[in-house]
Each structure stands twice: as C-alpha cells, then as structure tokens.
Amino acid sequence: MKTDHKKYLIISNSDSVRLDAIPVLPYADFTAAVETLLLKPETHCVNYFAFPDHDGLKFIICIADDLQKELCVLSHKQDASGGRELASLTPRIPALHLFEREIHENFGVFFTGHPWLKPLRYAQERADQAADMNAYPFYRIDSEELHEVSVGPVHAGIIEPGQFRFICNGENVLHLEIQLGYQHRGIERLMLKKDGLLQRTILAESIAGDTAVGHSLAFAQVMESLAGIPLSRQLAIERAIALELERIAIHIGDIAALCTDIAYALGANIFGILRTGIINYTQSWCGNRLGKGMVRVGGTYHPFNETLKKNLLDALSSFEKMFVELSHRAYKLPSVENRFDDIGTLSEQQARTIGAVGMVARTTGIPRDIRMSHPFAGFKYYPYEPVVLSKGDVFSRFLLRRKEIKRSMAWIRDVLSHETFDEASERPVTLASLAPDSFCISLTEGWRGEICHCAVTGPSGDLRFYKVKDPSLHNWKALELSLRNLEISDFPINNKSYDLSYCGFDL
Amino acid sequence: MFDEIKIIRHNGRQFIPDPVTAVVPAPYRGRPEIRPGKTDEQALVALCPTGAIKTGPFRIDLARCCFCGECAFRFPEKVSFTNDHKLATNDPERLIIREGQTEAIRCDQTRIAKQIKKMFGRSLKLRQVSAGGDNSAEFELNAGGNANFDMGRYGIEFVASPRHADGILVTGPITKNMAAALQIAYDAVPAPKLFILCGTDALSGGIFADSPALDRSILDKIPVDLYIPGNPPHPLTIINGLLDLIS
Ligand code: SF4
Numbered sequence: 206m207k208t209d210h211k212k213y214l215i216i217s218n219s220d221s222v223r224l225d226a227i228p229v230l231p232y233a234d235f236t237a238a239v240e241t242l243l244l245k246p247e248t249h250c251v252n253y254f255a256f257p258d259h260d261g262l263k264f265i266i267c268i269a270d271d272l273q274k275e276l277c278v279l280s281h282k283q284d285a286s287g288g289r290e291l292a293s294l295t296p297r298i299p300a301l302h303l304f305e306r307e308i309h310e311n312f313g314v315f316f317t318g319h320p321w322l323k324p325l326r327y328a329q330e331r332a333d334q335a336a337d338m339n340a341y342p343f344y345r346i347d348s349e350e351l352h353e354v355s356v357g358p359v360h361a362g363i364i365e366p367g368q369f370r371f372i373c374n375g376e377n378v379l380h381l382e383i384q385l386g387y388q389h390r391g392i393e394r395l396m397l398k399k400d401g402l403l404q405r406t407i408l409a410e411s412i413a414g415d416t417a418v419g420h421s422l423a424f425a426q427v428m429e430s431l432a433g434i435p436l437s438r439q440l441a442i443e444r445a446i447a448l449e450l451e452r453i454a455i456h457i458g459d460i461a462a463l464c465t466d467i468a469y470a471l472g473a474n475i476f477g478i479l480r481t482g483i484i485n486y487t488q489s490w491c492g493n494r495l496g497k498g499m500v501r502v503g504g505t506y507h508p509f510n511e512t513l514k515k516n517l518l519d520a521l522s523s524f525e526k527m528f529v530e531l532s533h534r535a536y537k538l539p540s541v542e543n544r545f546d547d548i549g550t551l552s553e554q555q556a557r558t559i560g561a562v563g564m565v566a567r568t569t570g571i572p573r574d575i576r577m578s579h580p581f582a583g584f585k586y587y588p589y590e591p592v593v594l595s596k597g598d599v600f601s602r603f604l605l606r607r608k609e610i611k612r613s614m615a616w617i618r619d620v621l622s623h624e625t626f627d628e629a630s631e632r633p634v635t636l637a638s639l640a641p642d643s644f645c646i647s648l649t650e651g652w653r654g655e656i657c658h659c660a661v662t663g664p665s666g667d668l669r670f671y672k673v674k675d676p677s678l679h680n681w682k683a684l685e686l687s688l689r690n691l692e693i694s695d696f697p698i699n700n701k702s703y704d705l706s707y708c709g710f711d712l
Numbered sequence: 713m714f715d716e717i718k719i720i721r722h723n724g725r726q727f728i729p730d731p732v733t734a735v736v737p738a739p740y741r742g743r744p745e746i747r748p749g750k751t752d753e754q755a756l757v758a759l760c761p762t763g764a765i766k767t768g769p770f771r772i773d774l775a776r777c778c779f780c781g782e783c784a785f786r787f788p789e790k791v792s793f794t795n796d797h798k799l800a801t802n803d804p805e806r807l808i809i810r811e812g813q814t815e816a817i818r819c820d821q822t823r824i825a826k827q828i829k830k831m832f833g834r835s836l837k838l839r840q841v842s843a844g845g846d847n848s849a850e851f852e853l854n855a856g857g858n859a860n861f862d863m864g865r866y867g868i869e870f871v872a873s874p875r876h877a878d879g880i881l882v883t884g885p886i887t888k889n890m891a892a893a894l895q896i897a898y899d900a901v902p903a904p905k906l907f908i909l910c911g912t913d914a915l916s917g918g919i920f921a922d923s924p925a926l927d928r929s930i931l932d933k934i935p936v937d938l939y940i941p942g943n944p945p946h947p948l949t950i951i952n953g954l955l956d957l958i959s
Contacts, residue, residue, distance in 0.1 A: 328925075338889050363850050363870050389925055390887055395920065398922065404761040404919065415851055475719065478858070488740055489739070494946070
C-alpha cells in the first residue's frame with residue numbers, strides 16, 4: 206500500500222485499508238487525477254460510487270492498472286452545503302456514464318454535461334421516488350420513415366425481463382436501447398440489513414444465480430479481508446477450480462444455445478448434454494448444480510478431496526472426448542460460420558469507450574482478465590493466461606467460449622497434477638468482526654467478466670455501505686452498439702452471444 | 713453426414729429413461745428430516761438465514777428454506793437432508809417438515825379440480841415469468857427441456873405468449889418493478905389457468921423476503937396451484953411436481 210503524490214492510494218485485490226488512508230481531493234483535482242489515470246490504455250474503472258457520509262456524500266473511484274497489477278483508489282467528499290451539482294466526467298470518459306447515472310439516481314447528484322442522466326434501474330431507494338418505470342425516457346427519432354419495435358419486459362422463452370426498444374429503418378436497426386431494472390431486489394441495501402455472515406453469503410449467491418460462485422467468492426474475499434481471516438492455499442485453489450467449472454458449464458450451455466438459435470439441432474442437443482455432466486459434477490461436490498453452498502466465509506463445508514479429484518479428472522476426460530469431436534465439426538460447418546461471421550461486431554475502440562470487461566473485451570483484442578491482472582484465490586499460485594481474439598463479432602464470442610473451456614480444463618488439470626488434497630480444508634467461520642472505518646475492494650473474474658464488490662465499514666465494524674458490480678453493467682452497452690445497422694432478425698443470436706445478466710445489473 | 717452419425721453414436725443414449733424413478737445422488741439436498749430429541753432449538757432458529765426454522769413444535773418450512781444445509785452441518789444429530797427430490801405440492805401445509813416426519817411430499821389430489829387433469833393431463837403449455845429471479849430457477853427450467861430430462865415427452869412445454877399458455881409459472885421473489893407485468897401476463901392467459909410458484913424466492917421471497925423492493929400482493933388475489941421448492945429446484949423436482957398436478 207502506497208500513495209502516489211497523495212492523489213490516490215495504491216492497493217491490491219482484496220486489500221482492506223482505513224477509510225482515512227484514501228486521499229480525499231477537491232472535485233477539480235479528483236476529476237483531473239481520474240482523467241490522467243484513465244488516459245492509459247492499460248487502466249479502466251472497476252467501480253465508482255457514492256455513499257452518505259455524515260451530512261454529505263463521499264465518492265470513491267477504483268481504477269485498475271492491469272500492467273502494474275495495482276488498484277488506484279481516490280475519493281471526493283461533498284458536504285451537504287456544497288449543493289448537488291458536479292461537472293460530469295462522462296463527456297471525456299464515456300465509460301463512466303453508468304456510474305454517474307447510478308449516483309444521480311440514488312442520491313440526486315446532478316452531473317452537468319452528462320449527455321442524459323436517465324434512471325438506471327429504478328432502485329427502491331432512488332432519490333426521485335416519483336420516477337416511473339413505465340415512463341422511461343427512451344431515445345426517439347421522430348421520422349415518417351422510421352418505426353419503433355418494442356419488446357418486453359416479458360420475452361419469448363424462459364428468460365429474465367427487460368424492455369428493448371429498437372428504432373428501425375425497414376429491417377435495419379438504427380438504434381437499440383435497453384431499459385432494465387425489473388429484477389431489482391435491493392441487494393445492496395439488504396446486505397446492510399442482514400446481520401449474519403451466512404445470510405449475506407446466501408444473498409451474494411443470489412445476485413446472479415448463474416454466477417453463484419463468482420459473486421459469492423467476491424463477497425467472501427471482502428469479509429475475509431475485513432475480518433483478517435487467513436486462508437489456506439488449498440482453499441484458495443479449490444475455489445478457483447469451482448469458478449472454472451462454473452465458467453466451463455455456462456460457456457458450453459451458451460454454445461448450445463447459440464446452436465439452438467440457428468437451428469443446428471445436433472450442436473444444440475449434444476453441447477447441452479455436455480453441460481449436464483459438468484454441473485452434475487459440481488452437484489456431486491457441493492450438493493447444488495449451480496455451486497450454491499460451495500463458497501463460505503473462511504472455509505467450506507465441501508472440502509475438495511482425492512476422490513473428488515479423481516472424479517473430476519474422469520468427468521473432464523469424458524467431457525473432452527465429445528466436446529472435441531463435436532466442436533471440430535460444429536465450428537467448421539459453413540452454415541454455422543455463415544450465420545455468426547461478421548454479425549454484431551464490436552470494435553476495440555467501442556469496447557474501450559464503454560469500458561467493456563471480461564469476454565466482451567477479450568473478443569475485441571483487449572487482454573482484460575482479473576485472473577491475470579489482479580490474481581485472486583488459486584490464480585495466485587497457478588497463473589492464468591487469458592484467451593484474446595480480435596474480431597469482436599458473434600463468431601468471436603462463439604469461438605472464445607470454446608477456447609476458454611479448453612484453457613480452463615488445462616488450468617484445472619495442471620493444478621490437479623501438482624496438488625494433493627489429503628486433508629480437508631478449513632470449516633466456515635460463523636462470526637467475524639470486521640475492521641472499523643475501513644474500505645475493501647474485491648475482484649473476481651466470473652464467466653461473463655470482472656465482478657467487483659466493495660464494502661465500507663463504520664466505527665464499530667458494522668457494514669455501512671456495500672457495492673456490487675456485475676460485468677453486465679458495462680457490457681449491455683456493447684449489445685446495444687453492436688446491433689446497429691444489423692437486421693433486426695439478427696438480434697436473437699447477437700443477444701445470446703453476449704448472454705448478459707439482467708438480475709446482476711438490476712441488483 | 714457420416715461425421716454427424718458418428719457423433720450421435722459416440723454420444724450414446726443420454727436421456728433419463730424415467731424421471732419419476734430417477735435418483736439424484738448425495739450430497740444433493742432434497743427433503744430434510746428432523747430427528748426427535750432435545751437440541752438447542754434457539755441456536756438452530758438463529759442460524760437459519762431465511763427464517764425457515766420455527767419452534768413450538770420444531771419444524772422447517774420448505775417454502776422458506778434455501779437448502780443451504782447449514783442446519784444439518786451444524787446440528788447433524790437433529791437435521792439431515794435426504795436425496796428425495798420430490799418436493800412440490802399444492803398444499804403449503806405439506807411443505808412444513810416436522811420432527812420424525814419421513815413421508816414423501818405429494819400433491820393433495822382432492823384439491824385438484826377434475827378439469828385440470830382432463831384438460832392439461834396430456835398437454836400443458838406454460839408461460840414462465842421471471843419476477844426478480846436470479847436466473848437459477850430459470851436455468852433449471854430450461855434444463856428440464858433439454859435432451860437429458862426432456863419434459864416435452866409428457867407434453868409439458870414453455871411457450872412464448874401467455875395467450876397460448878395454460879398457466880403462469882413464476883420465478884423470483886416478485887419485485888415491485890415486475891409486479892404489474894406479472895399481473896398483465898396472468899390476465900392474458902385464458903381460463904381455466906394454473907398459477908405455479910417455482911423456487912424458494914417465488915414461494916416466500918426467500919433471502920429477499922424482508923426487502924422493501926418486493927410487491928407480493930398478487931398472491932393475495934390469485935390462488936396458487938403448485939409450490940415447487942428449491943434454490944433452485946432440481947429439474948426432476950419441477951417435472952415430478954408438474955406431473956403430480958396434471959396426470
Ligand atoms: S437448510 Fe434450510 S432450514 Fe436449514 S439453515 Fe438452511 S435455510 Fe434454514
């Protein structure tokens with residue numbers, strides 16, 4: 206931990222620091238420092254939020270430097286007397302647009318110069334309680350030639366809700382805007398209301414059920430850091446294995462779903478069956494196919510052992526046999542390639558502008574991956590080298606999943622060949638006292654991308670503020686942008702190729 | 713062509729021949745059992761994250777239970793989880809597990825209107841609505857239709873339009889922001905229609921039960937035909953619950 210020119214504090218993933226160790230800058234200096242930091246291509250904003258502080262608001266921004274493997278944290282304090290108006294950073298750093306919208310929605314801060322401070326998710330605690338979900342101010346173009354297509358919030362299929370508004374010129378989509386918030390359950394507020402560690406863990410598992418391991422791990426890291434709970438190497442490794450299994454399972458399911466959307470029945474069925482083998486393995490480990498119950502603060506009730514290790518190697522082998530045979534076929538079929546190639550392209554420039562993370566960033570040539578840049582859990586012991594592709598289209602997202610599955614399997618096998626699991630790792634802790642007046646930031650790389658949890662504690666070690674960021678927060682914009690000038694009939698495969706989270710965004 | 717045939721052959725037979733008799737191996741947590749005898753009941757009440765454990769008499773309410781297993785890990789002499797995945801019923805009383813109770817959970821057949829079985833027994837089309845669901849129950853509903861579980865073999869299918877549906881299946885704790893859309897979807901289904909709650913969040917609000925961001929008032933107006941517990945429910949729990957209701 207060090208401070209750079211007293212402008213920001215430099216920490217690492219899952220560090221806890223005293224709140225007063227984070228430099229508090231006047232707003233003009235704060236924005237200048239943020240701009241300087243975010244100018245570098247290897248940096249991006251992993252979280253930016255405000256929370257009530259005495260009678261004012263405190264703003265904390267966390268910027269990741271992927272080359273230096275550092276997290277830069279700085280803050281700004283606004284007294285109640287200072288009014289609620291600040292100059293927006295968005296015109297210069299568009300990637301911050303959602304963070305500013307969120308702060309505006311929750312606390313009524315007015316960011317002057319922000320292109321459009323519309324509501325983000327109609328949060329329960331929003332400053333403007335009169336804001337009405339059904340009166341969302343969609344972007345409109347009034348023209349006789351154009352028409353609007355409105356889809357949702359309930360969609361065709363077993364899927365979460367959201368409101369999609371397309372502005373079309375004939376079959377072509379000029380503009381798509383997605384309104385979310387329907388799934389808002391008030392997770393961040395509930396985190397404070399719940400007092401037990403287990404209650405909070407269950408809540409973290411439910412942020413996005415398809416990323417139960419990714420989110421519960423981010424949460425556990427926050428608690429363990431704030432409570433000073435030491436972690437064994439073995440537990441760290443087990444958790445990373447669980448995370449990679451989650452990635453393999455969801456990736457293969459998405460590959461199957463993409464095959465479904467282009468009516469390639471063989472791929473849809475057999476890739477789908479392959480997922481079953483992986484999630485059933487996860488169930489044989491922790492009792493739940495989605496990994497709920499796997500991660501607990503300080504330990505686990507489901508320690509990995511030599512029998513599980515053997516079964517995992519077997520499960521991976523039988524998975525791999527079919528996976529390789531089928532993907533050799535599926536990824537070479539001209540009819541598959543033809544449907545996915547050059548559809549829904551997101552450029553590297555666009556990805557950088559919107560602050561895309563995870564898979565979406567990696568398909569446009571940006572090597573953004575928390576496992577490599579800010580290693581956590583088992584990735585501290587066994588480095589992970591991300592897969593990066595450059596074309597940014599549906600086919601890239603289809604292909605990245607295949608390559609990431611392979612790499613995750615190789616990573617797991619490498620770990621298993623070096624580690625023995627003769628002794629059970631530690632049991633969970635049930636009580637933990639958190640360091641008072643502190644701040645903690647924890648990052649993991651879920652299958653969609655970077656997950657960030659931040660916590661602020663009060664004078665008695667109580668949880669004062671909790672902030673969750675799912676990778677979907679950034680990446681929904683990628684879907685909107687990459688649909689421009691496509692035929693509206695290409696929406697389903699493009700949407701599926703991202704498979705973004707509604708509940709993770711809505712919280 | 714030959715490649716495809718080879719792939720199909722190598723894949724072998726993957727479907728579950730009979731979901732009714734299929735077994736889910738431990739450590740899957742299905743129907744819990746409570747042994748009679750003294751225990752620190754207050755400690756158990758306090759540790760349960762969703763308030764599923766109640767005393768006087770000691771019991772577990774599966775409508776609230778998120779199957780975290782904590783009670784069984786900490787008090788193994790009192791609570792254990794069997795791998796019985798058949799948990800769905802139409803009677804909320806049957807979701808309450810008491811000391812010494814080992815009977816299976818089933819629908820109360822006397823509560824099911826004759827026309828339900830007659831009309832939907834061979835073909836049931838449902839519209840799923842996610843109202844704050846975390847995409848895990850949704851995930852398992854989708855899995856229920858895949859080549860392993862294949863609930864389509866019983867004529868059970870999920871459809872896009874509520875107008876084509878015989879009922880609504882809800883996942884999630886029912887958020888304020890989705891309450892109106894859920895009501896609209898339900899109203900759009902032609903009568904007679906079913907209303908099914910799927911997953912702990914839908915049954916009771918689950919871990920979100922005390923959130924002010926929920927609006928569960930729709931449940932005061934619409935009778936529930938089936939409760940499917942689980943966090944998320946296993947596909948076999950879903951399929952067997954639906955079959956118990958309609959066939
Ligand atoms: S398994 Fe169910 S009853 Fe037991 S502690 Fe967890 S939620 Fe409570």
